[in-house]
Amino acid sequence: MRGSSLATRLFLSATAWVVVILVITGVILSSVYRSATERAFDRRLNLYLRTLIAEVATPDEPPDHQFQSLGEPLFELPLSGWYWQIARTDENAETRASRSLWDKKLPKLEDTGAELTPAGIRLGYVDGPEGQSLRVVERPVDLGADGKFLVSVAGDASEIFDEIRAFDYYLGGTFAALGIVLLLTTIFQVRFGLAPLKRISESIADIRSGRAERLEGEFPVEIAPLARETNALIDANREIVERARTHVGNLAHAIKTPLSVIVNEASAHAANPFAGKVLEQADVMRDQLAHHLERARIAARVTTVGTVTEVAPAIEALRRTMEKIHWDRGITIATKADPRARFRGERQDLEEMAGNLVDNACKWATSRVVIEVKVEPPPEPHAGPRLRITVDDDGRGLSAAERAQVSRRGQRLDESKPGSGLGLSIVVDLAALYGGNLALGDPPIGGLRAELMLPGV
Numbered sequence: 001m002r003g004s005s006l007a008t009r010l011f012l013s014a015t016a017w018v019v020v021i022l023v024i025t026g027v028i029l030s031s032v033y034r035s036a037t038e039r040a041f042d043r044r045l046n047l048y049l050r051t052l053i054a055e056v057a058t059p060d061e062p063p064d065h066q067f068q069s070l071g072e073p074l075f076e077l078p079l080s081g082w083y084w085q086i087a088r089t090d091e092n093a094e095t096r097a098s099r100s101l102w103d104k105k106l107p108k109l110e111d112t113g114a115e116l117t118p119a120g121i122r123l124g125y126v127d128g129p130e131g132q133s134l135r136v137v138e139r140p141v142d143l144g145a146d147g148k149f150l151v152s153v154a155g156d157a158s159e160i161f162d163e164i165r166a167f168d169y170y171l172g173g174t175f176a177a178l179g180i181v182l183l184l185t186t187i188f189q190v191r192f193g194l195a196p197l198k199r200i201s202e203s204i205a206d207i208r209s210g211r212a213e214r215l216e217g218e219f220p221v222e223i224a225p226l227a228r229e230t231n232a233l234i235d236a237n238r239e240i241v242e243r244a245r246t247h248v249g250n251l252a253h254a255i256k257t258p259l260s261v262i263v264n265e266a267s268a269h270a271a272n273p274f275a276g277k278v279l280e281q282a283d284v285m286r287d288q289l290a291h292h293l294e295r296a297r298i299a300a301r302v303t304t305v306g307t308v309t310e311v312a313p314a315i316e317a318l319r320r321t322m323e324k325i326h327w328d329r330g331i332t333i334a335t336k337a338d339p340r341a342r343f344r345g346e347r348q349d350l351e352e353m354a355g356n357l358v359d360n361a362c363k364w365a366t367s368r369v370v371i372e373v374k375v376e377p378p379p380e381p382h383a384g385p386r387l388r389i390t391v392d393d394d395g396r397g398l399s400a401a402e403r404a405q406v407s408r409r410g411q412r413l414d415e416s417k418p419g420s421g422l423g424l425s426i427v428v429d430l431a432a433l434y435g436g437n438l439a440l441g442d443p444p445i446g447g448l449r450a451e452l453m454l455p456g457v
Contacts, residue, residue: 081156104129364395392443
């Protein structure tokens with residue numbers, strides 16, 4: 001059951017308990033009804049047994065009038081399943097039986113190991129003359145000088161079994177209907193009871209996607225503390241991020257001012273080789289400072305409540321901008337963006353990553369750059385969709401060694417092209433901060449392909 005929802009586990013648990021309780025109750029009720037049916041049947045047999053014993057104890061009636069007071073026609077119907085038998089157990093082995101028994105004999109319960117009850121009778125089931133299952137009651141009678149007898153009365157046990165079977169059928173139908181009602185009630189209760197948790201889950205998803213900032217609405221007393229603590233955690237996280245942004249800004253100002261002084265002083269002595277070296281390293285420091293401050297800014301932003309950016313409009317705006325920048329080289333930029341594509345982050349970060357890739361492609365392209373944006377399914381359950389932004393150019397391309405080199409910060413393969421060599425490394429770093437990555441490969445149109453994977457919504 002690992003990975004199943006709480007509602008599913010509660011439903012399965014409730015279902016198991018309902019089934020177990022209904023089965024146990026059904027077995028108990030069936031057993032009680034069986035005992036009650038047998039007792040009612042035994043009372044009927046005992047009535048016939050006492051009548052027979054009375055006839056045996058007062059043999060004053062003529063033989064042809066004896067045992068006529070039972071009042072049961074089935075005792076006269078051959079092999080009907082209803083029989084009586086009186087067998088002497090002394091030296092005179094005489095046996096008298098009902099006409100229904102024909103020329104057969106009833107088995108003795110004492111031969112089956114049945115014990116005498118406190119009332120002096122034996123009760124049990126035996127197989128009858130025609131293979132019928134019979135319920136038998138027998139009693140030994142000692143009349144002293146008149147002899148010893150074993151009086152037996154048997155009834156067709158199918159009446160008991162049919163009654164029990166009919167009861168079990170109706171009981172099963174009733175319990176099945178009751179079980180369905182209970183399960184439907186359980187489903188309703190589970191869904192209704194867990195609805196606040198589902199609302200909290202949806203609200204947190206809205207917060208992560210930038211559609212909301214806090215958990216809003218009324219919650220039950222049991223859930224309200226969770227909502228309050230979650231909102232408090234969001235507020236605390238927002239405060240931490242704001243403090244981090246403030247510190248980053250303070251650091252930027254604190255370092256840029258002395259760095260500007262150093263540059264100005266070195267520029268005043270540009271002819272001095274030492275001043276030239278200072279200016280060269282100051283430029284490196286400025287690039288590195290800008291790069292790491294940008295990383296700190298993005299890292300602070302992606303740890304707080306995110307925003308959602310429509311990708312297609314941003315890519316289209318980027319296309320128009322790059323065509324204007326590279327109009328003199330006649331570079332055409334084609335775009336194919338899925339209108340459903342949305343980036344889980346801020347627009348300026350998307351524009352910085354995609355802009356670096358497109359600008360790099362335009363610098364190296366011969367005449368054509370192709371930008372494609374696709375939405376891909378989640379890589380694993382409970383994860384969001386992924387965005388694949390592909391930028392192809394028809395330039396000279398790069399070897400595997402060159403691809404590994406250009407992604408390093410400050411590495412440039414051609415000094416004739418403008419730039420600081422930080423473009424792709426910035427893309428790699430920003431993509432990693434968002435949980436994405438950058439890969440370089442070969443496009444169908446020749447040149448170089450850059451594939452940027454980013455989290456979607």
